[in-house]
Amino acid sequence: MPQTAFALNRLPAPEARFCLEVERFIVEECGLNVAGLELTLAYSGGADSSALFYVLLALAPRLGFTLSLAHLDHALRPDSHRDLQAALELAQDHGLTCHNRRIAVAALAEERKIGKEEAGRAARLDFLRSLRDAAPERWIVYAHQLNDLAEDILMRLIRGGGWPALGGMAALDRKERLLRPLLFTERTKIEAFLRALGLGWIEDPLNRDTAFLRNRVRAEILPLFLRENPSFLEAAAGMRRLAGLDSEYFQGLLAPHLPTHPEDQSLLLSSLLRGLDKALRLRLYKARLEALGPGQPLLNNLLALDRAWQKKKTGALFQFPGRKNARLEPEGISFSREGS
């Protein structure tokens, strides 16, 4: 299909409206000006990234951005190279670049002694971050949609997250140059868009593998929430909006107390902490830990750290996911990562 065949004014009215709704989300809800950017779509060939590909194809000339694809071959299925082949062909058909890489995720999981789900996520993140860092105007675009958001909220709740983390993944992250244009769009609408246009997609059999928490949440837990509240997806979008506001709010308050360079591991001074409300101290610990690299601190561990600080337990050591530590020193708290 040549690119001109997907111009907005050639689409049936409902599908054109679907595209414009995504445009409105990017421009108004996210407040992002994409003119001049390269939007690199994390493309798997599933329904969500297929739909977003065509939507962005239709919006690119209107909004003035360049579209490219990024495909990671996880090599978890013997025929996974076919998905890569399809991505390359799709890009070629439309005269676009398809950045790609192949990673043996199963071997990576074994090597790092982590699950295949986690290894796949780490490999994707690494691939997409390296792409982003290679070009200053390049943003990474994810096709996560509203059902994914609701599942993410439920998974964060299961795990015991704090607020605003509990509000789920963000639609926009300017620091990370990351955008999720479908985040408030229901999965059923995405599939209806594809069907109406006669566009196919790949169903990843791993999406039904109940060895993965996400799939159990999708198959068992989210349906119960939707049974109790048919508007639960809207409620999830509302939580995300509030979490986004609170996240900005806390970031604004804490920015003066955060190191400008990640390698600056100066002590978090007790003289500073004593002037902050406990609600802010907890967020400051979290921000300091996050600046050290991946790995989400659990809320109860942050609370334990603060209790120890209040009780002046100098010498106490707290361990956080991602091999990160916090240690109580005589004059404050030091944060560090093992092996760095």
Add this chain to the structure above:
Amino acid sequence: MPQTAFALNRLPAPEARFCLEVERFIVEECGLNVAGLELTLAYSGGADSSALFYVLLALAPRLGFTLSLAHLDHALRPDSHRDLQAALELAQDHGLTCHNRRIAVAALAEERKIGKEEAGRAARLDFLRSLRDAAPERWIVYAHQLNDLAEDILMRLIRGGGWPALGGMAALDRKERLLRPLLFTERTKIEAFLRALGLGWIEDPLNRDTAFLRNRVRAEILPLFLRENPSFLEAAAGMRRLAGLDSEYFQGLLAPHLPTHPEDQSLLLSSLLRGLDKALRLRLYKARLEALGPGQPLLNNLLALDRAWQKKKTGALFQFPGRKNARLEPEGISFSREGS
């Protein structure tokens, strides 16, 4: 059983520790000095209020408070008067007062066109508040425990609550004079305490009626969360701690902007709102609505109100649960309750 038979030093060590753990929760975690207070326990005769009755009986001489019972006969079962009789006898055995009232909850539900669950809650609230208001040193004590808290968090999530409301019911509310000493205690420990002491309790058959959302959450949803994270109850306690901190934090910031008297329904001025971060404006709307009486505003409705205020849609009217309204006026937002 005479009161002296339940002195702390006559209890087996594990059960004495259980009582002291509740004491620590009241004194340290809640920071409440109960000396000189009358603690009026909302007593149903179920496991939780039975256990808390004996714990408070053991702690009363140590902490210097007076214990009394409050029992509401909901008249939902033909034999419900027997539960009242049992409560009266228990109080008499220990020389305590048992405040009591009988309400035909089914008739109340029909009259107000609400569910029996909601009618029961409203009747209990009304009964306990009137008791509290009758004596300035009287606090209402609820036997809600950690499983109830986790269920409450899940129900608030289902409904689409904001933060910090999502963190569930509070352990302490000084304004409402309300205390929940078992809020971080697991239900299994409560039943073990009763069994170890050979104490019986009443199982309310309504607790298994799946017509009530709470019972479906208890029977179907919470078990899935515990399957995915066996420490989910601890995680719920962590969320509650953070919600408590955030609640105090926001209340502190908003207190100067809240009317001192509930009947003061002065306009919320745009000149004030413009100086507040959106994260604070939403909480201010919520606090103004809550000051008008019962009924929880939904997050998405608060967000819609703020959008309309930003777009200066003068004349727009927003309706909130509890027959409460917000109306955009030329100089700000007015909040009111229908029929008041």
